[in-house]
Amino acid sequence: MKAIFQQILDVAPYDYPVHLSGDTGTGKELAARAIHDHSGRKKGPFIPVNCGAIPEHLVESELFGHVKGAFSGAGKARKGRFELAHGGTLFLDEVTDLSPFIQVRLLRVLENGSFEKVGGEQTVCARVRLISAANRPLKTEMKAGRFRQDLYYRINVVPIHMPPLKSRNGDIGLLARHFLNLAASRYHRHPVMFSDAAMAVMRRYDWPGNVRELQNAVHFSFVRSGGSRIDACHLPPEIQRAAAVAVGSGKLNPASVAEAIRRCGGNKSKAARHLGVGRATLYRFLSSCAEIRPTP
């Protein structure tokens, strides 16, 4: 996370277009907002647009606005997102979902800084910093002919890749604790902790939904634990199941593990040695058998 944040700080003061790539939930929108907040435009608007969520026939007027009577239903003139972002930052999320027609219009705006509203003849100027993002790799889309090459080079001036959460294992604990602290302070609870077993399970899990999924899992566990210490059994069942499948060594059973931990005075590293397994294996086992509560 620190490496990404440094890239954000480096690029923020310049007006160059930034393209954020990365899977869903990796924090692309958060990064776009951080770039805006650290830029000279921070007092201006930050306008996010999810290009994939707007019905195709409305994208043009959504981005560029329309004049009164431009099409049926256009009862009054409306500003588009480009105009609304004047003096600030326009964040085009899922930019690869834009149709070829809109790609051409976008290219023209980026070249001239001006455009016409749908149905209008007057040229509108908008001084906007563009940040775009996409889950699908832009280059692949360009090579497949779905994304214009000239537009690719226009928007991909400074690329920043947001890696999947599972590839930055150290961030899992930091983020989980961060979300838990936020939840505890929001609901006026004492600071809450994760047990070692819960943490071990979270570190083993793949997080296909990335940071968003982790955030949801923390909220779920916070609710299930009643705001007290979060153990593996409080984590969402699919995460516990994934960890249990991963253990699968067959060497351990709850009774022998509880006994070993008791004999080792609660020291799990010693208990793991005692059982002849690695510490990580023991933690994985504990996470899948959260009911083990060895008596001292």
Ligand SMILES: Nc1ncnc2c1ncn2[C@@H]1O[C@H](COP(=O)(O)OP(=O)(O)OP(=O)(O)O)[C@@H](O)[C@H]1O
């Ligand atoms: N480093 C981080 N610190 C705190 N919260 C984070 C971090 N990264 C992501 N999040 C949180 O995770 C959630 C998902 O982030 P975001 O919406 O920015 O992802 P995204 O990559 O834009 O997702 P999508 O591609 O699905 O739109 C948000 O609630 C965001 O606040």
